[in-house]
Amino acid sequence: MDCGDQATAANFLRAKRFVSEPRAPQDSAVEPCRGGLLARISRWLLVVVLALGTAGLTRAQDDAAAEFGEPAAVEPAADQPAPTPRPPAADAGGDGGKKPPSTILGWTFEALGWTYIIVFGAISFTFVSVLVLCMMTARRDNLCPQELVEAFDQRLNEKDFQQAYDLARSDESVLGQVLSSGLAKLSRGYDHAVEAMQEVGEEESMKLEHRLSYMALIGNISPMIGLFGTVQGMIASFRVIATSGSTPKPSELAAGISTALFTTLVGLAIAIPAIAAYNILRNRVARLLLEVGVTSENLMSRFEDVQPKGAKPKTPS
Secondary structure, three states: OOHHHHHHHHHHHHHHHHHHOOOOOHHHOOHHHHHHHHHHHHHHHHHHHHHHHHHHHHHHHHHHHHHOOOOOOOOOOOOOOOOOOOOOOOOOOOOOOOOOOOOHHHHHHHHHHHHHHHHHHHHHHHHHHHHHHHHHHOOHHHHOOHHHHHHHHHHHHOOOHHHHHHHHHHOOOHHHHHHHHHHHOHHHOHHHHHHHHHHHHHHHHHHHHHHHHHHHHHHHHHHHHHHHHHHHHHHHHHHHHHHOOOOOOHHHHHHHHHHHHHHHHHHHHHHHHHHHHHHHHHHHHHHHHHHHHHHHHHHHHHHOOOOOOOOOOOOOO
């Protein structure tokens, strides 16, 4: 065997040995590195998933708290002190920081306004003035004084007719005016004297009724003004509802409603006493005027046989 064949045989044997020998895997050093990388990726993915889940849960709690009106609890940081609570600031919008009245009287003045205050004040002053005047007029001393009845009857019993006439004429009561008019017409006959007394009595009654009618007028006008304020206040409240872009505040609606209620209240507060006083005084005046008529006829009844001057006396049949 020559040198070339020997080299060929040696190469064959070397190749056979290389093939037959077990080779170590090439990736044996790479596998540990690949396993550690996958473990790190898995841990990071788990951290990211937990963070996203926690953020979603917190956001859901905040949304639920905002929906049901409960503020979300915010924990203060450990290194920062808890903030001190501040007093609630005045609402700058809506009422413009205006404080509501603290008393019922102030609320009444604010709800009525100067217009209704002046109107109801004038009506109240007029009612009190008329009431005092009518109460002073409806006294017995001004309509049918007992002193005049006794003095006039005494003069007639003494046949002092001129003194009786002067006494009745100087008296300012209704009875004095009735008796003086009857004695003045007595010369024309008893019938003319009675007619004159009836005319004066009706005239004085009309004057008294005329004064009392002012209280009845006040009792009728006051509720009408209160009703006018009620309609005005309701219109103001509905105007707030119609012109507001969103739901109006209760304080804005309360202004018109307060005007409506307080005007009605004040109107009734004036009307009820006025109507009651009118009916009471009218009944009293009617009773005293009836007493004036009966008393005057009794005092003048002794002149029933008096005939007019120049008339022939009646002869008994």
